Amino acid sequence: xxxxxxxxxxxxxxxxxxxxxxxxxxxxxxxxxxxxxxxxxxxxxxxxxxxxxxxxxxxxxxxxxxxxxxxxxxxxxxxxxxxxxxxxxxxxxxxxxxxxxxxxxxxxxxxxxxxxxxxxxxxxxxxxxxxxxxxxxxxxxxxxxxxxxxxxxxxxxxxxxxxxxxxxxxxxxxxxxxxxxxxxxxxxxxxxxxxxxxxxxxxxxxxxxxxxxxxxxxxxxxxxxxxxxxxx
Amino acid sequence: xxxxxxxxxxxxxxxxxxxxxxxxxxxxxxxxxxxxxxxxxxxxxxxxxxxxxxxxxxxxxxxxxxxxxxxxxxxxxxxxxxxxxxxxxxxxxxxxxxxxxxxxxxxxxxxxxxxxxxxxxxxxxxxxxxxxxxxxxxxxxxxxxxxxxxxxxxxxxxxxxxxxxxxxxxxxxxxxxxxxxxxxxxxxxxxxxxxxxxxxxxxxxxxxxxxxxxxxxx
Numbered sequence: 001x002x003x004x005x006x007x008x009x010x011x012x013x014x015x016x017x018x019x020x021x022x023x024x025x026x027x028x029x030x031x032x033x034x035x036x037x038x039x040x041x042x043x044x045x046x047x048x049x050x051x052x053x054x055x056x057x058x059x060x061x062x063x064x065x066x067x068x069x070x071x072x073x074x075x076x077x078x079x080x081x082x083x084x085x086x087x088x089x090x091x092x093x094x095x096x097x098x099x100x101x102x103x104x105x106x107x108x109x110x111x112x113x114x115x116x117x118x119x120x121x122x123x124x125x126x127x128x129x130x131x132x133x134x135x136x137x138x139x140x141x142x143x144x145x146x147x148x149x150x151x152x153x154x155x156x157x158x159x160x161x162x163x164x165x166x167x168x169x170x171x172x173x174x175x176x177x178x179x180x181x182x183x184x185x186x187x188x189x190x191x192x193x194x195x196x197x198x199x200x201x202x203x204x205x206x207x208x209x210x211x212x213x214x215x216x217x218x219x220x221x222x223x224x225x226x227x228x229x230x231x232x
Numbered sequence: 233x234x235x236x237x238x239x240x241x242x243x244x245x246x247x248x249x250x251x252x253x254x255x256x257x258x259x260x261x262x263x264x265x266x267x268x269x270x271x272x273x274x275x276x277x278x279x280x281x282x283x284x285x286x287x288x289x290x291x292x293x294x295x296x297x298x299x300x301x302x303x304x305x306x307x308x309x310x311x312x313x314x315x316x317x318x319x320x321x322x323x324x325x326x327x328x329x330x331x332x333x334x335x336x337x338x339x340x341x342x343x344x345x346x347x348x349x350x351x352x353x354x355x356x357x358x359x360x361x362x363x364x365x366x367x368x369x370x371x372x373x374x375x376x377x378x379x380x381x382x383x384x385x386x387x388x389x390x391x392x393x394x395x396x397x398x399x400x401x402x403x404x405x406x407x408x409x410x411x412x413x414x415x416x417x418x419x420x421x422x423x424x425x426x427x428x429x430x431x432x433x434x435x436x437x438x439x440x441x442x443x444x445x446x447x448x449x450x
Contacts, residue, residue: 017295186389
């Protein structure tokens with residue numbers, strides 16, 4: 001299975017603050033201590049990151065009753081898959097992880113210093129998000145070179161593609177054990193700072209849209225504006 | 233006058249999240265033989281309440297809340313040592329058993345709730361993550377808490393919350409303990425559906441719900 005080795009991850013202290021659920025501008029204004037901690041966590045946490053992206057590109061054979069059947073017989077199924085990947089000629093399944101060294105360290109630190117532990121956890125969240133963004137851009141650029149459009153990235157847990165259905169489907173395609181990522185019986189990935197998604201590629205894909213609109217936590221999440229600056 | 237200044241300083245240190253300042257003020261309280269309970273009740277508690285309000289209204293963020301809670305804990309340690317030395321008493325607010333449900337390994341949100349509850353004076357038993365229904369039942373029998381708080385970040389593990397409540401009923405323990413649920417995957421309607429006593433959309437609201445259910449003031 002191909003592994004895409006990304007370059008250095010492009011994120012800074014503001015992303016670490018956002019990774020903790022905070023708005024960087026407001027924090028910088030009122031709490032230099034939290035900014036210092038985020039800087040320290042970024043410096044220490046970066047050395048513990050093990051960014052890896054595993055991917056597999058497969059042709060679409062057919063779409064049948066909300067089931068996308070891929071070359072070799074693997075399937076992706078659900079309303080969200082049918083809606084966004086239905087017109088695709090190819091699908092890229094992607095898993096991004098930053099490994100478990102940072103989250104293990106953050107867990108240990110949190111027992112004694114929850115403020116710094118939260119900052120280290122923020123580094124992990126920011127890192128896996130930066131890795132996923134970089135991977136998306138890489139594959140979208142490739143698609144453009146081939147004359148394709150790409151769908152929005154679809155992840156298990158979005159409305160219309162439940163975690164318990166989507167994660168096993170992606171894991172069957174990718175076999176992520178080779179990069180030491182495991183799936184628990186509840187659909188949780190270990191290491192937790194991992195992310196899976198699929199991108200559909202085709203000549204006329206449904207493009208645009210806001211990922212938060214399809215998130216299962218959209219009713220309760222207070223951080224949507226961090227992911228979409230246009231969100232009111 | 234000095235007493236009022238020190239109490240205001242304690243409150244301000246918690247709001248700003250400056251542990252050294254809070255500890256220094258608490259040590260001065262002890263040095264001046266002021267009432268440590270009064271310093272706690274009129275200085276630290278209003279400080280953390282104001283921060284909690286800010287978080288609940290969206291003006292403050294999680295790191296603000298956690299830093300203030302840690303600041304309060306640092307100063308409270310100094311005051312509590314004095315309370316214990318002088319034999320004065322702080323009103324006991326209650327005992328809470330906390331855990332993240334079976335199948336869910338998310339720790340930080342639950343740990344933040346534990347930190348906040350401790351800073352509000354609750355006796356907190358943190359069971360950890362991936363806690364099975366039997367482990368909750370065992371903890372209720374062993375610890376005899378006033379409240380159990382259960383968290384589920386994953387939608388797929390949210391059903392475990394209902395399983396624990398059913399087990400409590402089966403074991404005739406449901407009437408002995410209040411149940412509060414929360415975490416990213418939980419909504420108030422789901423909490424109602426599984427017959428939890430309360431729902432906390434976030435850490436601060438979880439603490440408020442705990443206080444409400446136990447009729448704790450402040």
